[in-house]
Amino acid sequence: NGTTLDDFEVISTIGTGSYGTCKKIKRKKDGKVLVWKELDYGAMSETEKQMLVSEVNLLRELKSPYIVKYYDRIIDRARTTIYIIMEYCKGGDLATIISRNKKDSVYLDEDFIWKILIQLTQALQECHQRKNGRAVLHRDMKPANVFLDMDKNVKLGDFGLARVLHHETSFANTYVGTPYYMSPELVNNMSYNEKSDIWSMGCVLYELCALHPPFVASSQTELNRKIRLGDFDRIPKRYSEDLNTIISKMLHIEVTKRPSIEELLADPIVVGRRAKMD
Numbered sequence: 001n002g003t004t005l006d007d008f009e010v011i012s013t014i015g016t017g018s019y020g021t022c023k024k025i026k027r028k029k030d031g032k033v034l035v036w037k038e039l040d041y042g043a044m045s046e047t048e049k050q051m052l053v054s055e056v057n058l059l060r061e062l063k064s065p066y067i068v069k070y071y072d073r074i075i076d077r078a079r080t081t082i083y084i085i086m087e088y089c090k091g092g093d094l095a096t097i098i099s100r101n102k103k104d105s106v107y108l109d110e111d112f113i114w115k116i117l118i119q120l121t122q123a124l125q126e127c128h129q130r131k132n133g134r135a136v137l138h139r140d141m142k143p144a145n146v147f148l149d150m151d152k153n154v155k156l157g158d159f160g161l162a163r164v165l166h167h168e169t170s171f172a173n174t175y176v177g178t179p180y181y182m183s184p185e186l187v188n189n190m191s192y193n194e195k196s197d198i199w200s201m202g203c204v205l206y207e208l209c210a211l212h213p214p215f216v217a218s219s220q221t222e223l224n225r226k227i228r229l230g231d232f233d234r235i236p237k238r239y240s241e242d243l244n245t246i247i248s249k250m251l252h253i254e255v256t257k258r259p260s261i262e263e264l265l266a267d268p269i270v271v272g273r274r275a276k277m278d
């Protein structure tokens, strides 16, 4: 592709994480506002670079109104940096929204939470539909990886990139943040599967209601114990039994009892709510 860095103007830096830096940019030819993620692959092994390439290619394949749109990529060999150009999500990330509402002690509206529930489920449906045999598991669904566009529609971001960068050997593995959203099967060192994404989605939706994760502890060991037990308080009473029922189903500690994406979308409660929204 003929895209170069000169085709864009950097407006501001949005965030910096273990993955690299996210910047708000403007495309000069038409003024369109986008973002790019700058990833320095200088310290990556050949394997990690291959993984990064395949993750970016997967991102290109995923087409859903509820997944951040991939536009292009630029490779600057002189700076060993890859720039991944994606859509701008004006509403920001759910982690910021949750912490702001928590600070102001303001609960989020139930309708807003249902909209996120339904759109996140549809985003995962796109991921789990096997792409040429490969299911793209998100692996790192958490409030900081769920974004909103200017109409407050969900944009699921940060796919396998997180996995590539948390690849044990890369520097990015300097462990940041507590794994509140780790599923029981992962705590028990079993394999990650589609149902693990359902569990994480349940944690995100629970946190949107309660403004804190379902399982909180001051140590990893204590957190693992709580996750294994699977006991959590009901979401605040201002929220309906229907919402509590659906979120509780997603947080079933037994993988087999946890609904799949298809089962969630076919659940009468979800069907009923979607009918009211469309």
Ligand SMILES: CNC(=O)c1c(C)[nH]c(/C=C2\C(=O)Nc3ccc(Cl)cc32)c1C
Pocket: 014, 015, 022, 035, 068, 086, 087, 088, 089, 090, 091, 092, 093, 096, 147, 157, 158
């Ligand atoms: C407080 N959060 C923000 O201000 C914010 C805004 C306005 N946008 C973002 C993030 C993204 C954004 O705007 N587009 C994105 C595409 C992919 C990924 Cl992984 C992230 C983004 C963030 C974190």
